[in-house]
Amino acid sequence: MGVDERLAAAHPFVPSADARAVVLVEGISDQVALEALAERRGRDLDAEGISVVPIGGAQALGRFLNRFGPQGLDVRLAGLCDAGEERDFRRALERAGLGSDLTRAEMERLGFYVCVADLEDELIRALGAASVEQVVAAQGDLGSFRTLQKQSPWQGRTIEEQLRRFMGSGGRRKIRYARLLVDALDLTHVPRPLDLVLAHVGRELTSAR
Incomplete structure (x- = not known):
């Protein structure tokens, strides 16, 4: 577990009470990057009811899926992980009842994206x-x-x-x-996983209105 994952685990982030969507990421650096990108795209995640939540490492994903997923608060979910943690993310999604034998494409349809190596x-x-x-x-x-x-x-x-x-x-x-x-970053050359995970929650919330 890296420094930012340890910090995330030691200081759990609590989403706002009116959050309508939660993006689950491994560490604080992922949270910082996504929030900075949203800002550069002219988006106000707080106003949209979107919280980016660092979970403190991939092994904690199941706990957060239980908390925010269909068996918990049932908010819209998305996520971002490193390639090395893809297997852990896939298994957690499957255990949470969000699919079985998930491929990467199926994970993306759920809103969960994988960095080629890492952020x-x-x-x-x-x-x-x-x-x-x-x-x-x-x-x-x-x-x-x-x-x-x-x-x-x-x-x-x-x-x-x-x-x-x-x-x-x-x-x-x-x-x-x-x-x-x-x-x-040149905003015409943003890493695909970062751009798509933010687009996913924005698209999902727009369609829900």
């Missing part, structure tokens, strides 16, 4: 390594990144791999850069 990988690929380095430099972190590049486990790796490792290290760096990288 950082999606954002780095969308921006390009050169643009991400510019963000790192603007934050005064380029020296720390160059130090990581010189470390033997990371020498010879692609710059994308090095950047992904850098984002995932250093305490709360992952959370801080989630917002910074989303703010740097």
Whole structure:
């Protein structure tokens, strides 16, 4: 479990009482990224009754599905996970009675989307390594990144791999850069899972009115 998942588990997020939709994500960095993207798209999630809830890791999904799903508050659900946690998400959805032998396409129809690797990988690929380095430099972190590049486990790796490792290290760096990288995105090149999970809850709520 990463730093932001541990923080999410230690400080559970409570959606507003009038929430009509909940987007379940693994950690605080995912929450920050989605809220920042919604803001850039001109959306007010609070006004729409949408809460993005960090659950503290994929293993906790079942508990949140029970709380917010058909057997609980029965609000509209969506979610975002890393590729490595797709199996856990699929099993939790199936145990909650939301399908059986779910494929990724069927998970997406339910509103649950999978990052190719993880959030950082999606954002780095969308921006390009050169643009991400510019963000790192603007934050005064380029020296720390160059130090990581010189470390033997990371020498010879692609710059994308090095950047992904850098984002995932250093305490709360992952959370801080989630917002910074989303703010740097060209809105015509937004990572597919992030765009679609927000579009899903917006579409679902519009159709329910």
